[in-house]
Amino acid sequence: MDKRNFTLIVSSRPWWKVDFRELLDYRDLFLVLTYKDLRVRYAQTFLGLAWVVVQPIVTLFIFTLIFGKAINVDTGGVPYPIFALAGMSAWNYFAFVMAQSGGSIIGAQDMVKKIYFPRLVLPLSKAIVGLVDFVVALVLLGVVMLYYQQPFSSNVGFVFVFFLFNFFCSLAMGVWLSALTIRFRDFQHVVPFMVQIGLYASPIAYPSSMVPEKWQLYYYLNPMAGIVEGMRWSLIGGGELSHYSYISFGITVLLFITGVLYFHRTERIIADIV
Amino acid sequence: MNRAIEVEAISKRYELGRHKSGSLGDSLRHIFTRDRVEEDSEFWALKNISFQVNEGEAVGIIGRNGAGKSTLLKILSRITYPTSGNIKLFGRVSSLLEVGTGFHPELSGRENIYLNGTILGMRRSEVKAKFDEIVEFSGVSKFIDTPIKHYSSGMKVRLAFAVAAHLEPEILIIDEVLAVGDFDFQKKCLGKMQQVAGEGRTVLFVSHNMEAVQKLTSSCVYLVEGRLNCMSDTKSVIGRYLQRSESGLNSTYYNRVGSSDIYMKEIKVVRGFAGVEHSWGNELTVEFDIVINRETKGACLSFQIVNAENVNVGYYWLYASDYDFGAREGEIKIKCVIPEAKLFEGKYWITTWLSDRSGLRLIENLDRICSFDFHINNIVHDEYPWAPSDATYLDKANWVFEGSSPVTIKMPRLRQ
Numbered sequence: 222m223d224k225r226n227f228t229l230i231v232s233s234r235p236w237w238k239v240d241f242r243e244l245l246d247y248r249d250l251f252l253v254l255t256y257k258d259l260r261v262r263y264a265q266t267f268l269g270l271a272w273v274v275v276q277p278i279v280t281l282f283i284f285t286l287i288f289g290k291a292i293n294v295d296t297g298g299v300p301y302p303i304f305a306l307a308g309m310s311a312w313n314y315f316a317f318v319m320a321q322s323g324g325s326i327i328g329a330q331d332m333v334k335k336i337y338f339p340r341l342v343l344p345l346s347k348a349i350v351g352l353v354d355f356v357v358a359l360v361l362l363g364v365v366m367l368y369y370q371q372p373f374s375s376n377v378g379f380v381f382v383f384f385l386f387n388f389f390c391s392l393a394m395g396v397w398l399s400a401l402t403i404r405f406r407d408f409q410h411v412v413p414f415m416v417q418i419g420l421y422a423s424p425i426a427y428p429s430s431m432v433p434e435k436w437q438l439y440y441y442l443n444p445m446a447g448i449v450e451g452m453r454w455s456l457i458g459g460g461e462l463s464h465y466s467y468i469s470f471g472i473t474v475l476l477f478i479t480g481v482l483y484f485h486r487t488e489r490i491i492a493d494i495v
Numbered sequence: 496m497n498r499a500i501e502v503e504a505i506s507k508r509y510e511l512g513r514h515k516s517g518s519l520g521d522s523l524r525h526i527f528t529r530d531r532v533e534e535d536s537e538f539w540a541l542k543n544i545s546f547q548v549n550e551g552e553a554v555g556i557i558g559r560n561g562a563g564k565s566t567l568l569k570i571l572s573r574i575t576y577p578t579s580g581n582i583k584l585f586g587r588v589s590s591l592l593e594v595g596t597g598f599h600p601e602l603s604g605r606e607n608i609y610l611n612g613t614i615l616g617m618r619r620s621e622v623k624a625k626f627d628e629i630v631e632f633s634g635v636s637k638f639i640d641t642p643i644k645h646y647s648s649g650m651k652v653r654l655a656f657a658v659a660a661h662l663e664p665e666i667l668i669i670d671e672v673l674a675v676g677d678f679d680f681q682k683k684c685l686g687k688m689q690q691v692a693g694e695g696r697t698v699l700f701v702s703h704n705m706e707a708v709q710k711l712t713s714s715c716v717y718l719v720e721g722r723l724n725c726m727s728d729t730k731s732v733i734g735r736y737l738q739r740s741e742s743g744l745n746s747t748y749y750n751r752v753g754s755s756d757i758y759m760k761e762i763k764v765v766r767g768f769a770g771v772e773h774s775w776g777n778e779l780t781v782e783f784d785i786v787i788n789r790e791t792k793g794a795c796l797s798f799q800i801v802n803a804e805n806v807n808v809g810y811y812w813l814y815a816s817d818y819d820f821g822a823r824e825g826e827i828k829i830k831c832v833i834p835e836a837k838l839f840e841g842k843y844w845i846t847t848w849l850s851d852r853s854g855l856r857l858i859e860n861l862d863r864i865c866s867f868d869f870h871i872n873n874i875v876h877d878e879y880p881w882a883p884s885d886a887t888y889l890d891k892a893n894w895v896f897e898g899s900s901p902v903t904i905k906m907p908r909l910r911q
Contacts, residue, residue, distance in 0.1 A: 224496075225585050226585070227582055227584055227585045227586075228573075228583070228584040228588060229581060229582070229584075230570065230571070230573060230576065230577065230582040230583075230584070231576075231577070231581045231582075232576060232579050232580065232581070233576075233578050244829075246851060249613050249617075249618050249619045250613045250614060252619070253609055253613045253614075253619065256605070256606075257599055257602065257610055259601070260601070260602060260606070261599060261601050264601040264642075266604075310632070330594055331596075332597050332614065333574075334574060335574070335592045335593050335596045336574070336590065336592065336596050336597075336614055337572055337573035337590070338616075355629055357626065388826050392828070395726045426895055489575075489576050490575075490576075491573050492569065492574045492575045493509070
């Protein structure tokens with residue numbers, strides 16, 4: 222029997238055996254793809270990075286007019302633009318990553334049909350590219366807070382924790398969608414709807430306390446509900462987090478694990494069905 | 496001697512019609528109707544293939560179109576997986592199913608070298624170490640910081656090849672990538688690959704180009720209809736291949752499942768007028784039925800007429816600059832009418848090429864398909880019998896007797 226190391230190609234592999242070590246071996250490809258996405262995203266756009274700033278500012282303006290002035294939602298004394306921006310920082314990252322990783326396999330089909338690499342690299346690199354949006358949103362928030370003389374909350378250290386949830390939640394959706402889109406192209410059209418509905422189904426423009434108590438349980442089934450609230454809490458403070466938030470965090474973990482497993486299962490037939 | 500590749504009882508089944516990704520509606524319907532896979536819609540691309548390759552060996556994989564070469568190659572490259580069987584690959588593998596995979600037009604040559612290199616499995620440090628060598632090999636050093644969208648297609652191909660040629664895996668799997676690029680550069684690459692094979696690396700090489708296979712490999716695997724016909728030394732396998740492909744006579748090519756964005760669904764060699772054999776000076780028409788699944792700007796089509804000695808005697812082309820036929824999705828019918836075919840008597844095949852203009856991508860190459868017989872019985876030539884070596888091509892000519900009353904005889908004379 223030959224004892225050397227070898228690559229084994231077989232017809233099936235255990236459904237649970239996701240090879241994270243191999244993912245690590247491909248870190249250089251991961252870095253280069255991320256770099257490519259960053260470069261290509263802003264190549265030849267006149268305003269370049271400014272686009273990342275313009276888009277949230279426009280949304281913020283509309284929110285401030287409708288929810289801040291017209292409806293006058295209760296922000297617990299925080300100036301409305303700060304309130305909305307804190308929520309948008311988590312949401313914009315989510316929306317970007319979900320859309321980009323969701324389309325990442327279909328978008329790279331020429332590559333996928335010609336060369337082997339762990340396909341998870343594709344959605345994962347998009348989650349890194351989205352960091353630009355997140356950082357820009359935070360800087361924007363800092364500027365607005367400076368203007369209103371509003372101090373950061375003492376919970377600010379938790380930003381990292383909630384960003385981690387945000388990261389895994391976005392990636393989980395992206396991984397689910399990228400695998401589903403391979404099988405059913407319909408999902409390409411689903412993403413814009415999800416972004417649009419989610420923007421109002423998550424506590425971005427309004428606090429989650431506005432949702433009637435009897436609906437709270439269902440409301441927090443949306444993983445972004447807990448994450449947006451958590452992000453806002455760690456940035457600008459406010460009352461205790463709702464105990465329903467744990468539902469959101471649980472859903473995030475569940476989505477991520479099932480997403481990776483489903484992706485793992487679909488990954489091997491990509492070239493046959495794309 | 497150590498084994499490099501062990502292929503054991505590999506089979507691959509495709510389920511026709513169901514293997515493409517579809518709409519959600521179709522799948523829901525499948526759940527409810529529970530219709531079984533009909534036997535007709537199953538297709539075994541490979542059946543029970545086993546062979547071994549030793550370290551340092553260069554092995555060719557040959558066979559006609561549809562014999563399963565590309566499926567085998569895709570399985571060896573881990574792009575698709577076998578339905579049953581297993582393969583062991585000892586050592587680091589690089590597979591080259593096309594050149595320039597992942598090239599992005601907005602990025603510079605330098606950035607694309609890193610991108611393509613890491614996609615092909617190199618580490619960044621490796622690319623860095625070989626960077627100067629790659630640039631020099633490509634001959635595009637002057638433009639290395641220019642976005643490659645400004646490169647000519649030739650430059651792109653050279654850059655892509657330069658990266659590929661500097662891979663240093665223990666096992667190298669190469670598809671027909673040699674078919675693109677200009678001739679001199681092809682020779683350079685072939686030389687480089689020969690060097691790779693000579694350095695004790697294991698090479699698997701799939702090609703239609705028998706000359707290249709002969710130069711590069713010592714033994715060959717011959718696939719016929721998804722089964723292993725034989726594995727032996729290159730010379731005898733090629734002999735067998737040529738002999739067999741001559742007996743496979745079929746003047747129509749038909750492919751119901753295409754493997755790429757654009758593929759030939761049907762090709763026919765048609766006679767000029769009904770009921771008469773293909774004969775000298777008459778119309779010869781080749782009809783193509785092409786399916787375009789994804790619009791491809793810059794698709795080029797060409798074909799060659801190949802004789803029994805495997806010599807290309809005619810070349811016909813329709814490039815994107817002439818007419819961009821791939822720009823819209825759908826099925827198109829194109830025919831190439833040769834008004835007066837002037838071939839010599841014999842058996843002919845055609846070899847077709849579909850590629851896209853950037854030159855980086857050969858979409859489909861069908862080798863020696865649609866055989867047809869060509870006759871010159873309609874030419875008066877009774878004094879001497881024709882010999883096969885007389886010509887490959889017969890043209891019209893005027894014979895002129897000079898003098899006070901010049902006479903012109905138009906040759907050849909046709910039988911009435």
